Amino acid sequence: MSYGAIFSMILILTIVVGGFIHFLNKAIKKDRNG
Secondary structure (H helix, E strand, O other), rough: OOOOHHHHHHHHHHHHHHHHHHHHHHHHHHHHOO
C-alpha cells in the first residue's frame, strides 16, 4: 500500500469515528436531560 492510500484511510476513519462520538455525546446528553 502506498503512503497516500494509508493517509486517506486514516482520514476517513478519523471522520467516521469523530462523527460517531459526536452522535453518542448527543444521545448521552439527551438521556441525562430526560
